[in-house]
Amino acid sequence: MIKYDYLIVGSGLFGATFAYRANQAGKKCLVIDKRPHLGGNVYCERIADINVHKYGAHIFHTSNKQVWDFVNSLVEFNRYTNCPVANYKGKLYNLPFNMNTFYQMWGVQTPDAALAKIEEQRRNVLNDLQGREPANLEEQALSLVGRDIYEKLIKGYTEKQWGRKCTELPAFIIKRLPIRLVFDNNYFNDKYQGVPIGGYNKLIEALLCGSEVKTDLDFFDKTSPYNSGNWRDVANRLVYTGPIDEFYDYVYGKLEYRTVRFETELLNEANHQGNAVVNYTEGSVPFTRVIEHKHFEMFGPEVYENPRTVISREYSEEYRDGMEPYYPINNERNNSIAEKYRSRSMSECDIVFGGRLAEYKYYDMAPVIEKVLNLDV
Numbered sequence: 363m364i365k366y367d368y369l370i371v372g373s374g375l376f377g378a379t380f381a382y383r384a385n386q387a388g389k390k391c392l393v394i395d396k397r398p399h400l401g402g403n404v405y406c407e408r409i410a411d412i413n414v415h416k417y418g419a420h421i422f423h424t425s426n427k428q429v430w431d432f433v434n435s436l437v438e439f440n441r442y443t444n445c446p447v448a449n450y451k452g453k454l455y456n457l458p459f460n461m462n463t464f465y466q467m468w469g470v471q472t473p474d475a476a477l478a479k480i481e482e483q484r485r486n487v488l489n490d491l492q493g494r495e496p497a498n499l500e501e502q503a504l505s506l507v508g509r510d511i512y513e514k515l516i517k518g519y520t521e522k523q524w525g526r527k528c529t530e531l532p533a534f535i536i537k538r539l540p541i542r543l544v545f546d547n548n549y550f551n552d553k554y555q556g557v558p559i560g561g562y563n564k565l566i567e568a569l570l571c572g573s574e575v576k577t578d579l580d581f582f583d584k585t586s587p588y589n590s591g592n593w594r595d596v597a598n599r600l601v602y603t604g605p606i607d608e609f610y611d612y613v614y615g616k617l618e619y620r621t622v623r624f625e626t627e628l629l630n631e632a633n634h635q636g637n638a639v640v641n642y643t644e645g646s647v648p649f650t651r652v653i654e655h656k657h658f659e660m661f662g663p664e665v666y667e668n669p670r671t672v673i674s675r676e677y678s679e680e681y682r683d684g685m686e687p688y689y690p691i692n693n694e695r696n697n698s699i700a701e702k703y704r705s706r707s708m709s710e711c712d713i714v715f716g717g718r719l720a721e722y723k724y725y726d727m728a729p730v731i732e733k734v735l736n737l738d739v
């Protein structure tokens with residue numbers, strides 16, 4: 363059997379970027395993934411000529427020029443700018459909170475009038491608090507933006523996301539709620555953003571070019587020739603991007619996650635909601651968002667060149683075995699368990715642990731790439 367320099371477990375952005383760098387350094391890599399496809403969570407499934415973000419909407423954004431230049435050297439990015447819209451009881455509001463939102467909420471037309479309205483609302487809440495610190499997320503949000511914005515745009519959405527009442531969630535989850543006194547619907551403050559032209563699979567293909575890849579291969583499957591028990595027979599070093607608790611057979615306990623269930627539908631209409639992302643902020647609507655995938659890559663009249671469209675309704679759910687682990691729940695219990703796994707992983711001199719699952723940390727795409735660009739390979 364060939365001896366590889368690296369066996370890389372996981373073909374998501376961490377594993378694929380590592381493979382790219384190792385390849386550039388003349389190292390021989392084998393990348394395995396237990397899923398039937400490459401790319402991890404950025405994988406796109408092609409439905410009716412539309413790239414469908416199978417594991418949730420992904421928008422690349424960064425202010426790091428090195429990362430932006432790196433990804434653009436592999437695939438060109440389009441001009442997609444994330445401008446989500448919120449639907450509350452059938453009325454639409456622009457996000458993030460900006461002059462458009464305040465006009466829609468109160469009819470105010472100037473920054474001074476908007477600020478006065480927000481301050482008036484905040485004052486009422488601060489009076490009720492009588493000088494004490496906000497004790498939960500509801501009080502925190504109310505004290506930052508007042509009742510109208512909280513009740514229409516934050517409360518229901520946050521409760522669906524976390525599966526708990528805002529009064530039962532800790533205040534620290536919301537540290538700041540930035541308010542923009544300009545008419546600017548661009549969700550991100552980063553200098554660069556977009557989506558790869560032709561979809562994320564193109565980026566992954568470019569990153570994995572030169573590496574050997576195998577899908578449908580679980581690192582913990584004892585019948586595989588590249589499993590956790592015998593990997594040192596086939597490679598000098600291991601890059602592990604799967605769940606860290608699974609790597610150590612859950613000896614310190616299982617880490618908890620929130621997950622998202624997607625209900626994806628192909629529709630016989632060209633343009634369903636006119637925007638890639640619409641948040642449903644009302645508590646009684648069971649889904650949190652509806653994503654219309656074509657808007658990530660088709661703009662203006664191009665939208666009508668394809669008579670069909672694909673939408674995904676997103677339901678935020680409690681994670682159970684067999685589901686995709688998406689968002690780490692960074693409470694005291696999980697943080698302390700994760701710390702034990704992390705300390706143990708530090709003693710492994712021939713294994714690199716990286717990415718959102720192996721580090722038990724929410725990472726956007728750009729920071730994952732930045733991290734790998736700064737590693738020694």
Ligand SMILES: Cc1cc2nc3c(=O)[nH]c(=O)nc-3n(C[C@H](O)[C@H](O)[C@H](O)COP(=O)(O)OP(=O)(O)OC[C@H]3O[C@@H](n4cnc5c(N)ncnc54)[C@H](O)[C@@H]3O)c2cc1C
Nearest residue numbers: 372374375376396402403418420421581604717718726727
């Ligand atoms: C719903 C959602 C939306 C997001 N939206 C954005 C966004 O808009 N913008 C942004 O910048 N970031 C976004 N992210 C974050 C982004 O998905 C991550 O930064 C990125 O996927 C991290 O890459 P990774 O390689 O660490 O993990 P992953 O992409 O999860 O890759 C890990 C891979 O390891 C494989 N694996 C695990 N265990 C094994 C095993 N035992 N054997 C073999 N293979 C295994 C998995 O199958 C998977 O393919 C979003 C994340 C989620 C959950």
